[in-house]
Amino acid sequence: MASLDRTLIANLPLFSGLKPEELDALLSEAQSVRYPKGVTVFHQDAEARAFFVLLHGHLRVFKLTPDGQQVVVRFVVPGEVFGVAMAIGRTVYPGTAVAVADSIALQWPSAAWPRLAAAHPELANNTLQTVGARLQDMHTRVVEMATLEVERRIAHALLRLAQQAGRKVETGVTIDFPISRQDVAEMTGTTLHTVSRILSAWEARGLVESARQKITLRQPHQLMLLAEGTG
Amino acid sequence: MASLDRTLIANLPLFSGLKPEELDALLSEAQSVRYPKGVTVFHQDAEARAFFVLLHGHLRVFKLTPDGQQVVVRFVVPGEVFGVAMAIGRTVYPGTAVAVADSIALQWPSAAWPRLAAAHPELANNTLQTVGARLQDMHTRVVEMATLEVERRIAHALLRLAQQAGRKVETGVTIDFPISRQDVAEMTGTTLHTVSRILSAWEARGLVESARQKITLRQPHQLMLLAEGTG
């Protein structure tokens, strides 16, 4: 295995405040793993053997209900930590992570977490910030689901996706990984049918441009108005 | 001000792993405050001056939407930390906390958090566990809202309340603080009308016993079956 360059991780939030030597020490214990598109990184309820940092690609994290329905928890974008079950006191993963594009991640054994966190207090602190931010995200999601009708929820979801995984193109901003109607439905608590209908309507109005597993926002500002209820 | 006894906080999760001297040091900086029923502890979007531990009573934490709707985030029970905005990197409180019963809390200035967390690494770690647990809670709430019909969501909500704030009485388990239909509605993303109808139906079946701001579960097990979809 080629040795890992510290510049790979120097600017990631998880490692902010760490000295170069500390980065090197951490990297020396890390293992780099490729996850081709479609592959499962870890399974819900499986023993949490490792925690990860995504270097490249995109993951879809979801929960499976007893009756087989899926709910998308989030999409992991490059630079993010994921699978931090151990850090928050869990022994199993609370969800399943699947690569929706060819991906590369660094991983550390979960067992190493207590030692690493003790040796580098910034690590625990940065993780606390990250988990806190995710908690906020889930709060706003609950608020949206409790108060907004489906169309506005979908608008919010797409805008958020565009913000964290958007790529500018001539016609607007496109979501930079394959995403289906079903995915959007599982993010917003509705059905793919309703999502399809709404996207069709938006397409007719020129707000978005969509194809198989692909969504481009042509008029993000208009969508924002719609999301806010002003449109 | 009377000096605070370390046994007040020795067994709280936030302080687990700390030595007696450390507890005393922390207590010497703490301030004890009373919040009579109905009083607001802090306001959404206000500067996060302090973080807290609830010693006695119950708080209702909620978010207010732009159009004035409220969504209940959680109820704080004795022993819990709350208002930890600073620890998760926020400068303002993301929600409003109101005492639903006469309450007592310890508080520390937010500004002291970085120093305290550095001096007592367990503090950061324990907070990470707590915030992680809350994240899990919100995940399950999102899953429920996305997949379950209202009746089952309400069943889950009441069972959770009974678990964290239940008191055994002759006729079953009662929720140990004043809670209205409106509160339950704001927890489950529905309306007080629907909650009222469902509770009435349950009361007719002998599952619960309810009065003004009061709910008692007479057959928790039956309710569980209903929540699981088995009933």
Added chain:
DNA sequence: CGGTTGATTGACGGCGTTCAATCAGGGTGG
């Protein structure tokens, strides 16, 4: 004892799910 807050219940309607059928794209194997 009046006023206010919380709860109950009925009627109605609509948003969104459910059921169903069809279509299109794109990868795979021959």
Added chain:
DNA sequence: CCACCCTGATTGAACGCCGTCAATCAACCG
């Protein structure tokens, strides 16, 4: 390179859960 097939998407029709509107009632407080 074409034919096939499977997955994802579209769209119509009908139903039903639950939100909205509205009126009444009961409990608690000052």
